[in-house]
Amino acid sequence: MKLLVIEDDATTGAYIARGLREEGQAVDLVDNGRDGLVQATAGAYDVLIVDRMLPEIDGMTLVKTLRGAGNRTPVLFLTSLGSVDDRIAGLNAGGDDYLVKPFAFGELSARVAALARRPQALEQDTKLTAGDLTMDLVTRQVMRAGRKIDLLPREFALLEHLLRRKGRVQTRTMLLESVWDISFDPKTNVVETHISRLRAKIDKPFPTELIQTMRGAGYRIEG
Template sequence: MKLLIVEDDATTGSYIARGLREEGHAVDLVDNGREGLIAATSTAYDVVVLDRMLPEVDGFTILKTLRGAGFTTPVLLLTALSEVEDRIEGLQAGADDYLAKPFAFGELSARVAALARRPQALEAETVLRAGDLEMNLITRKVTRSGVEIDLLPREFALLEHFLRRKGRVQTRTMLLESVWDIGFDPGTNVVETHVSRLRAKVDKPFERALIETVRGSGYRIVA
């Protein structure tokens, strides 16, 4: 198996990596959260062993980022916190298993093997497309006909919403709830304004419009 260990304690990290390598696994070891997140999103691993408390980027942030981007790689969370509430929090953040420190290497090895045996769900899409428009959810890069389009965070979220529901009409209420997290009509033209701005960037510079207005219903991006 190919494994990633993200552990900032040098002694613990070396201990885990050495033991797993002796069992015949290929192991990458990093000692901070930023490098761990980069490694986890750029290389295919069978299992990630992740410490909760890390410098630069903490384990929970890494977990939430991976799951939010659609990565289904099994993650074993290591932590010195062993209360039930801590375990629940870790699992809710996206961990597949939880091991409290101190631990026996044999148990860690068995848990890693068990995670690797689990049937994995199909990898979620990380690139969304409509015609010549492409959105990379990992790099947050949007291009059309190879031309990069600079979007503000809300514009990106709005376009992502359309792309995930390609060809389906999205009402004003749907957009308010999904993109703005507003469960009522604020009585403003916030949706219309952002759709107009998005069109100016995604459609106007190109020959064919992708975002359509469906009169009396809402908007959709053509399939």
Template sequence: MKLLLVEDDATTAAYLAKGLREEGHVVDHLADGREALAQVMRGGYDVLIVDRMLPGLDGLSLVRALRSAKVTVPALFLTAMGGVDDRIEGLRAGGDDYLVKPFAFGELSARVDVLGRRAAQPVVETVLKAGDLTMDLIARKVTRAGQDIDLLPREFTLLEHLMRRKGRVQTRTMLLESVWDLSFDPQTNVVETHISRLRAKVDKPFARELIRTVRGAGYKIED
């Protein structure tokens, strides 16, 4: 992960940076809160480690300013201010965790890892695209080249499955399991029938085919 350490004590900063780099992290260090604000606004960090007592701009104000600017990178306060009210103030200012000095490096490292995992949660796509075909999962709307396409619920689910796996072949068995929730082959042409219906709506009225048959393998959708 790429970390920004905002700490004005040179000895503490050197100790932390060395330990975190040994664990495989990329660590930038700044001692001034105002400089840190400008640096974080440029983006690229996975986790911030922030002291509260900083020159230029204190750590609390730094994190508040980031949250006001809709910057959501996780921030861990690392500070000697360890009272209950101090911790509450730090968390309410937008901090994601709070660790009091003196501290064990192993605990700091574990907390950084946890914050990094939270930040790395995948973003759920709500709009899928393949060429000029667009599927809005929230509005339950499909368009191609600006024209609305009306799909039945099962057709919509089948198209969504193909678009989420754009460029990858989906076998008949995969489609039966994912779209029809069947763990066995019902010995019907249900997949072929629905693919045919999809093509009639998604491909036939347009100049270029998006839904492809891969002979002996299955189906896929391409840009």
């Protein structure tokens, strides 16, 4: 497995690279975003490990640039920014996984291995559809019947979750865990509020409703 580590902290970068090499991986190490972008574009890597707070070009911009250019190499964000909003922002920028510092090396290694096992699926899933609705995960653009629909980051994440599970009922708990990273019921109406906002944008202006409420169960999208 060939890996690229983009980490500006010399101690952390050396620690990660040494540990991965001891496991038999081929590892390149870069300490800034500009060189990291060049290296990621030029090299054929199985996984990129990217710090969010980098000099020259920050990690979020680096990954967005790669995705915009059609590069679908799996990305693990590694950062001290660990709030729910930070993780959502990282995933919405094109990251595939998110690990917060300080971290256990064993967990990092396991996450990298899991990402390396599914690059082909990621390559195939750059566009999601339901009826006349399309979502482009590279350009972050949503269209329905030829009309562009502007979504806020969490609306986009919610719609992506439903589209990836088209035809399957998603409970409130599933949505809280996937979209908001909340593993308990906080007695909030955040799911219902965002479903309502999504419907106002992707359903109400059109003759056919895609988002269905399954009474007592949850929500699903058809098409």
